[in-house]
Amino acid sequence: MSAPTASDLPPGVAVAPEMPTLWPDVRLQTGIAGFVRRHPTVAVGGLLLLMMLMLAVFAPYLGTVDPTALATARRTRPPSVDNWFGTDMLGRDIYSRVVYGARVSLTVGISVATFASIVGLAIGLFSGFVRLADAILSRVMDGLMSIPPILLAVALMALTRGSVSNVIIAITIPEIPRVSRLVRGVVLSLREQPYVHAAVASGTRTPMIMLRHILPNTLAPMTVQATYICASAMIVEAILSFIGAGTPPIIPSWGNIMAEGRALWQVKPFIIFFPAAFLSVSVLAVNLLGDGLRDALDPRMAKGL
Amino acid sequence: MFAYVVRRIIATIPVMAVVALVVFSLLYITPGDPAAIIAGEQASPADIERIRASLGLDQPFLVRFGEWVWQLLHGDLGTSIFTNLPVTTMIAQRFEPTLSLMAVTLCLSIAVAVPMGVVAAWKAGTFIDRLIMAFAVFGFSVPVFVIGYLLAYVFSLEFEWLPVQGYTPLSQGVGPWFENLILPAVTLGCVYVALIARITRATMLEVLQQDYIRTARAKGVGQHDILYIHALKNASVPIVTVIGIGIALLIGGAVVTESVFAIPGLGRLTVDAILRRDYPIIQGLVLLFSFLYVLINLAIDLVYTLLDPRIRY
Numbered sequence: 001m002s003a004p005t006a007s008d009l010p011p012g013v014a015v016a017p018e019m020p021t022l023w024p025d026v027r028l029q030t031g032i033a034g035f036v037r038r039h040p041t042v043a044v045g046g047l048l049l050l051m052m053l054m055l056a057v058f059a060p061y062l063g064t065v066d067p068t069a070l071a072t073a074r075r076t077r078p079p080s081v082d083n084w085f086g087t088d089m090l091g092r093d094i095y096s097r098v099v100y101g102a103r104v105s106l107t108v109g110i111s112v113a114t115f116a117s118i119v120g121l122a123i124g125l126f127s128g129f130v131r132l133a134d135a136i137l138s139r140v141m142d143g144l145m146s147i148p149p150i151l152l153a154v155a156l157m158a159l160t161r162g163s164v165s166n167v168i169i170a171i172t173i174p175e176i177p178r179v180s181r182l183v184r185g186v187v188l189s190l191r192e193q194p195y196v197h198a199a200v201a202s203g204t205r206t207p208m209i210m211l212r213h214i215l216p217n218t219l220a221p222m223t224v225q226a227t228y229i230c231a232s233a234m235i236v237e238a239i240l241s242f243i244g245a246g247t248p249p250i251i252p253s254w255g256n257i258m259a260e261g262r263a264l265w266q267v268k269p270f271i272i273f274f275p276a277a278f279l280s281v282s283v284l285a286v287n288l289l290g291d292g293l294r295d296a297l298d299p300r301m302a303k304g305l
Numbered sequence: 306m307f308a309y310v311v312r313r314i315i316a317t318i319p320v321m322a323v324v325a326l327v328v329f330s331l332l333y334i335t336p337g338d339p340a341a342i343i344a345g346e347q348a349s350p351a352d353i354e355r356i357r358a359s360l361g362l363d364q365p366f367l368v369r370f371g372e373w374v375w376q377l378l379h380g381d382l383g384t385s386i387f388t389n390l391p392v393t394t395m396i397a398q399r400f401e402p403t404l405s406l407m408a409v410t411l412c413l414s415i416a417v418a419v420p421m422g423v424v425a426a427w428k429a430g431t432f433i434d435r436l437i438m439a440f441a442v443f444g445f446s447v448p449v450f451v452i453g454y455l456l457a458y459v460f461s462l463e464f465e466w467l468p469v470q471g472y473t474p475l476s477q478g479v480g481p482w483f484e485n486l487i488l489p490a491v492t493l494g495c496v497y498v499a500l501i502a503r504i505t506r507a508t509m510l511e512v513l514q515q516d517y518i519r520t521a522r523a524k525g526v527g528q529h530d531i532l533y534i535h536a537l538k539n540a541s542v543p544i545v546t547v548i549g550i551g552i553a554l555l556i557g558g559a560v561v562t563e564s565v566f567a568i569p570g571l572g573r574l575t576v577d578a579i580l581r582r583d584y585p586i587i588q589g590l591v592l593l594f595s596f597l598y599v600l601i602n603l604a605i606d607l608v609y610t611l612l613d614p615r616i617r618y
Contacts, residue, residue, distance in 0.1 A: 143323025147595045150557030155591050159335040235448045239561050245579045276451040284446035
């Protein structure tokens with residue numbers, strides 16, 4: 001059916017003039033292109049992180065050799081066709097060590113973020129709901145937060161044997177109060193919300209209120225916090241290995257490779273350069289992801305930072 | 306006002322007590338036998354016993370804790386396992402370089418970061434803003450020793466403008482002292498600058514939208530005065546808070562920076578202590594830095610009342 005024209009209409013009835021289009025011609029972008037356009041930092045950070053994850057997972061198939069294989073005849077060779085990133089003081093292939101090092105870094109980063117979030121969430125929820133526990137837990141968390149994180153991790157590592165799991169624990173403990181404070185803050189402000197009062201009035205039990213009404217609201221800020229913890233954990237892991245308090249030297253981690261290159265950095269800077277570059281890119285990826293997630297999950301902050 | 310200051314000072318006592326308790330308990334809550342771990346792989350049972358006794362691990366927790374706190378209150382941090390010197394003496398010998406490094410870093414960083422944040426907020430959304438914020442993200446992402454080696458490589462080895470490594474005490478002249486500290490301070494300051502610049506920009510953006518800024522602009526106040534006198538003054542409280550909190554970053558970073566630039570300070574002492582598993586020194590350093598951190602943040606809280614007369618608790 002075509003639009004009515006003036007001749008079709010009974011006399012006395014006028015057709016409204018065509019309205020100008022007030023909305024600019026915007027096509028809502030959907031799919032991957034739309035996502036990339038709306039959240040470029042999430043896309044770039046996610047992509048870089050994905051590449052690092054692939055590197056870690058497929059390390060044995062990426063043209064690597066045994067990262068611990070010694071070849072004393074080929075020590076501190078500069079990058080070449082055989083050894084893409086050169087060889088270290090013991091003749092080990094730096095390319096292979098860097099690729100395998102991605103495993104340690106990412107394992108530590110992701111584990112610390114996960115464990116710190118879970119423990120911090122539990123402590124935060126508990127201290128947000130139980131007044132008596134809050135008084136004690138908050139003091140303990142304040143105290144923990146007053147110890148510079150790297151030093152606390154160093155002290156913990158000095159008392160345990162160097163291993164990847166001990167490194168994870170040593171980095172997780174200083175991060176816990178950061179999560180628990182965040183969760184506690186959210187719980188305290190949500191407790192006074194009318195819908196929570198309504199739930200209390202209608203007889204919902206406290207554990208159910210926590211689970212159904214409070215927990216979902218803590219997830220967004222916690223995810224953002226977890227990415228930042230992941231980024232800082234990767235840096236702290238490298239620092240610990242670098243100063244000799246991290247993973248045992250036998251395990252190829254980026255911090256260990258750099259620690260071994262330390263003595264020769266003035267003459268053989270490539271030993272430090274490659275692990276440093278990979279570490280920086282990984283941390284940058286996680287930070288970009290965190291910034292993007294923060295803007296996407298909390299539009300209020302997008303304007304601010 | 307006076308009551309507030311007293312209350313605020315008293316409030317730091319429980320925090321410090323918790324710090325002391327946590328640092329002390331580490332010896333007891335870590336799995337395994339700390340004496341055996343500190344002694345190392347090749348230690349004989351007699352060595353382990355000697356270390357156990359010197360750490361007081363053969364006594365009950367509460368007895369040892371009481372003794373330890375009593376010593377702590379008298380300024381005694383114990384004795385080094387390796388050198389048998391009092392920990393306080395060893396810390397005192399290494400204090401100057403670290404203090405110099407931190408002071409220079411603090412001054413340089415604030416002098417650079419605050420104007421950066423202000424300009425980013427003023428030019429929000431433009432190329433300059435993006436550039437500054439991109440720098441901030443990089444500052445957070447590039448580990449401090451990577452920045453250190455990069456700077457040392459470029460400015461000391463390639464251009465030979467600055468000394469590569471080492472430290473000259475202040476007593477040998479301000480010039481050489483400062484020359485040796487420029488690169489370490491810039492290295493250590495990167496994360497800190499990123500942090501302060503970000504928070505400055507965020508608070509400035511908020512303040513610049515206030516009505517009184519529009520009023521100031523309408524009555525013809527110059528751009529510079531609006532930014533630095535009208536706006537920055539009101540944005541100062543969160544900025545100063547972050548400057549205080551960020552000192553934890555500086556402390557952690559100093560340990561690494563000092564080993565990159567071979568500065569014989571507390572950071573080097575920490576690293577040496579780790580290599581020898583000299584736990585009393587590590588314990589003393591953790592306590593010292595934590596107490597310093599708490600006291601600096603206490604001082605900052607008190608400075609608030611001067612910056613912002615509206616704050617009265």
